[in-house]
Amino acid sequence: xxxxxxxxxxxxxxxxxxxxxAKKALLPVTIIGLLTALGFACAQWGNEPAPTFSGxxxxxxxxIAFSALTIVxxxxxxxxxxxxxxxISDHVAEYYAVILxxxxxxxxxxxxxxxxxxxxxxxxxxxxxxxxxxIKKNDFASNEAALKYFLMGAFSTGFxxxxxxxxxxxxGSFDLTDIRNWILMNPRHIDPLFYTGILLMIVGLCFKIGxxxxxxxxxxxxxxSPTLITAFMSTVVKTAxxxxxxxxxxxxxxxxxxxxxxxxxxxxxxxxxxGNITALYQQSFKRMxxxxxxxxxxxxxxxxxALNSSSANAxxxxxxxxxxxxxxxxxxxxxxxxxxxxxxxxxxxxxAKKNPFLAFTLTVAMLSLAGIPLTAGFxxxxxxxxxxxxQYQVALVIIAVINAIISIYYYxxxxxxxxxxxxxxxxxxxxxxxxxxxxxxxxxxxxIGVYPVLVSGLI
Amino acid sequence: MxxxxxGIKVVPLNHYIxxxxxxxxxxxxxxxxxxxxxxxxxxxxxxxxxxxxLLTVFSAYRGDATGQVFVFFxxxxxxxxxxxxxxxxxxxxxxxxxxxxxxxxxxxx
Numbered sequence: 001x002x003x004x005x006x007x008x009x010x011x012x013x014x015x016x017x018x019x020x021x022a023k024k025a026l027l028p029v030t031i032i033g034l035l036t037a038l039g040f041a042c043a044q045w046g047n048e049p050a051p052t053f054s055g056x057x058x059x060x061x062x063x064i065a066f067s068a069l070t071i072v073x074x075x076x077x078x079x080x081x082x083x084x085x086x087x088i089s090d091h092v093a094e095y096y097a098v099i100l101x102x103x104x105x106x107x108x109x110x111x112x113x114x115x116x117x118x119x120x121x122x123x124x125x126x127x128x129x130x131x132x133x134x135i136k137k138n139d140f141a142s143n144e145a146a147l148k149y150f151l152m153g154a155f156s157t158g159f160x161x162x163x164x165x166x167x168x169x170x171x172g173s174f175d176l177t178d179i180r181n182w183i184l185m186n187p188r189h190i191d192p193l194f195y196t197g198i199l200l201m202i203v204g205l206c207f208k209i210g211x212x213x214x215x216x217x218x219x220x221x222x223x224x225s226p227t228l229i230t231a232f233m234s235t236v237v238k239t240a241x242x243x244x245x246x247x248x249x250x251x252x253x254x255x256x257x258x259x260x261x262x263x264x265x266x267x268x269x270x271x272x273x274x275g276n277i278t279a280l281y282q283q284s285f286k287r288m289x290x291x292x293x294x295x296x297x298x299x300x301x302x303x304x305x306a307l308n309s310s311s312a313n314a315x316x317x318x319x320x321x322x323x324x325x326x327x328x329x330x331x332x333x334x335x336x337x338x339x340x341x342x343x344x345x346x347x348x349x350x351x352a353k354k355n356p357f358l359a360f361t362l363t364v365a366m367l368s369l370a371g372i373p374l375t376a377g378f379x380x381x382x383x384x385x386x387x388x389x390x391q392y393q394v395a396l397v398i399i400a401v402i403n404a405i406i407s408i409y410y411y412x413x414x415x416x417x418x419x420x421x422x423x424x425x426x427x428x429x430x431x432x433x434x435x436x437x438x439x440x441x442x443x444x445x446x447x448i449g450v451y452p453v454l455v456s457g458l459i
Numbered sequence: 460m461x462x463x464x465x466g467i468k469v470v471p472l473n474h475y476i477x478x479x480x481x482x483x484x485x486x487x488x489x490x491x492x493x494x495x496x497x498x499x500x501x502x503x504x505x506x507x508x509x510x511x512x513l514l515t516v517f518s519a520y521r522g523d524a525t526g527q528v529f530v531f532f533x534x535x536x537x538x539x540x541x542x543x544x545x546x547x548x549x550x551x552x553x554x555x556x557x558x559x560x561x562x563x564x565x566x567x568x
Contacts, residue, residue: 146550150543
């Protein structure tokens with residue numbers, strides 16, 4: 001609870017710092033504030049409190065674990081932002097403030113206990129992101145990304161809301177426990193309105209996490225937005241979306257899983273194939289990462305299709321692995337792009353000769369995203385697949401393994417370009433902040449890969 | 460208030476649901492077929508307002524105020540979205556001198 005309050009007040013302090021031109025203080029204050037919020041979140045670990053604020057929010061271990069993950073990802077991304085925003089505009093404080101407001105929405109999404117809060121959390125997060133996608137005001141790609149994201153985001157909110165309204169009409173409540181009790185009380189006489197409501201909510205949430213067939217905005221928005229914001233979208237926002245999805249379905253709609261599992265099964269398979277096969281054709285590294293994020297949304301949906309007691313853990317492990325690997329990938333991309341001026345794979349040619357450290361961390365990230373053993377990504381995939389197998393979803397696992405093999409091709413393209421393609425690029429200057437973030441993330445990827453107990457037994 | 464609720468209940472609940480579904484569908488079709496960013500935006504607002512109507516009706520029929528409170532949240536957040544959305548549309552218009560979303564095709568594979 002204190003976490004949410006700190007993260008909501010922090011951006012206002014940042015705005016005041018911006019007003020008084022204290023530019024040097026922005027990043028330290030933000031990081032210290034986020035670390036305090038993280039500390040308060042961890043202090044509440046273990047006690048499972050009743051819903052607070054008249055049943056609106058519930059800060060249980062699930063929300064604390066995911067809050068910690070999103071806060072740490074945000075800190076890492078903000079460290080990469082050193083000198084990044086300054087190149088866009090003089091008014092830097094606003095960017096930090098809007099990112100933090102977005103994070104406040106994320107925390108609400110992770111701890112809601114009432115559909116009202118789900119809607120408010122998603123909206124706080126999305127409205128901030130519409131702004132962030134368009135911060136390069138004179139860049140056409142950034143404009144286009146902002147407009148597309150805005151129109152598609154508002155459109156999907158409409159579906160989500162209509163679903164919520166129908167569920168309210170059928171069950172008479174927005175509270176997750178009340179809805180669940182209503183389902184358990186009337187197992188035979190569930191209103192068709194309720195089923196329609198669930199389907200519409202699936203549509204709305206799939207839009208938010210970028211699952212096929214509602215993924216079409218993802219590549220354009222990810223490619224057009226400034227790279228740092230893309231990193232935020234594909235890690236923090238995706239984690240929050242899938243966690244909100246999981247919380248809704250595991251606490252609320254679990255008793256009628258026979259109704260929605262087939263729908264989600266089809267969505268998952270489509271997402272895997274569309275994400276992976278389209279990623280094969282990309283020439284731009286950034287766009288490839290966008291499609292790979294679609295395919296990872298597919299793997300994350302596994303946990304919801306095969307809902308059991310360990311689903312939350314599987315999602316946490318997978319989201320951790322995916323987030324830190326993506327942060328490395330986008331961090332290296334920012335540096336390489338500054339040097340080469342392009343997002344294409346060719347920009348990575350011969351990177352290993354002059355910058356062995358960058359090449360090594362990016363290799364670790366790509367291996368983790370592809371799911372090679374001894375990296376965090378393998379552990380994440382292992383938990384997802386074993387969860388699905390325990391629910392006898394054998395066909396789904398076979399398809400997922402095929403897709404994992406396809407994905408190796410496009411992840412290894414970067415590694416091949418860095419180590420084997422002949423080119424003599426100039427050395428890329430690596431600022432110390434980047435060294436820290438990339439080194440930390442690569443280390444975390446390997447450590448989690450070797451000792452998965454660190455995250456796998458948390459929730 | 461009582462007479463107002465009775466007034467709402469003169470029309471059967473199903474009629475309201477069908478009306479809201481129709482308004483919502485008009486909004487969805489508008490988003491999918493129109494090419495002007497402002498008109499798309501208006502269609503989205505139509506979708507949100509059909510939800511508002513639906514929530515109000517359910518709330519009146521159930522004698523439960525939470526549905527109407529939700530409507531306030533939707534209105535407030537829709538207003539916030541309008542503020543940001545119109546700013547984005549103005550930004551795009553300044554750069555492209557057009558509001559046709561077909562102009563926005565630089566990001567393609």
